[in-house]
Amino acid sequence: MTARIGVLALQGGVSEHLEALSRVGAETLPVRTPADLSGLDGIVLPGGESSVLDKLMRLFEVRDPLITLLRAGLPAYGTCAGLILLADTVLDAAPGQQSLGGLPVTVRRNAFGSQAHSFDTTLEFGGIDHPVAATFIRAPLIVAVSTETAVLASLDDESIVAARHGNLLGTSFHPELTGDDSVHRYFLEMVLAAKNG
Numbered sequence: 407m408t409a410r411i412g413v414l415a416l417q418g419g420v421s422e423h424l425e426a427l428s429r430v431g432a433e434t435l436p437v438r439t440p441a442d443l444s445g446l447d448g449i450v451l452p453g454g455e456s457s458v459l460d461k462l463m464r465l466f467e468v469r470d471p472l473i474t475l476l477r478a479g480l481p482a483y484g485t486c487a488g489l490i491l492l493a494d495t496v497l498d499a500a501p502g503q504q505s506l507g508g509l510p511v512t513v514r515r516n517a518f519g520s521q522a523h524s525f526d527t528t529l530e531f532g533g534i535d536h537p538v539a540a541t542f543i544r545a546p547l548i549v550a551v552s553t554e555t556a557v558l559a560s561l562d563d564e565s566i567v568a569a570r571h572g573n574l575l576g577t578s579f580h581p582e583l584t585g586d587d588s589v590h591r592y593f594l595e596m597v598l599a600a601k602n603g
């Protein structure tokens with residue numbers, strides 16, 4: 407059995423996620439309208455610019471139906487800006503910027519400084535049996551998590567870069583730019599587990 411996983415396609419790095427999800431065996435769909443949300447088993451919120459994504463989700467009337475689906479348990483994976491969209495609390499948000507929320511973590515936008523602080527590394531990732539390739543681009547950091555949130559990856563003891571709570575997964579980094587599909591495979595497993603109850 408496979409799963410139908412959408413990628414929010416209003417701005418940011420969409421095609422790399424669609425390709426990685428296809429490679430691990432998901433059925434994929436770019437999501438631009440409220441109608442595109444129907445029948446999804448999961449959704450990826452890509453990197454890009456979280457304050458722009460927030461505005462575009464309102465403009466395209468995707469924000470409210472997406473919040474309803476997330477609160478009802480739709481599995482979601484946010485990378486970088488997408489993690490910011492899922493976080494309950496956002497530090498250094500742009501004026502007026504709001505997240506969708508649901509993932510009980512606090513993130514700090516642009517926590518590594520400017521574009522010059524973009525870098526590649528590999529990370530131990532809970533639930534994946536090899537170090538995962540990770541690209542960081544003007545990335546947020548997870549600076550606090552609720553007690554029931556699982557920390558899946560960190561750069562050091564204080565720098566959390568991947569977390570999961572229930573059906574919601576977020577990473578500060580972009581696995582879709584590395585050729586390492588293991589985090590997408592991990593998310594597909596989450597989606598299939600939720601779908602099969």
Ligand SMILES: NC(=O)CC[C@H](N)C(=O)O
Binds near residue numbers: 488
């Ligand atoms: N690569 C990214 O997604 C960068 C995120 C961006 N700095 C933001 O605040 O939304």
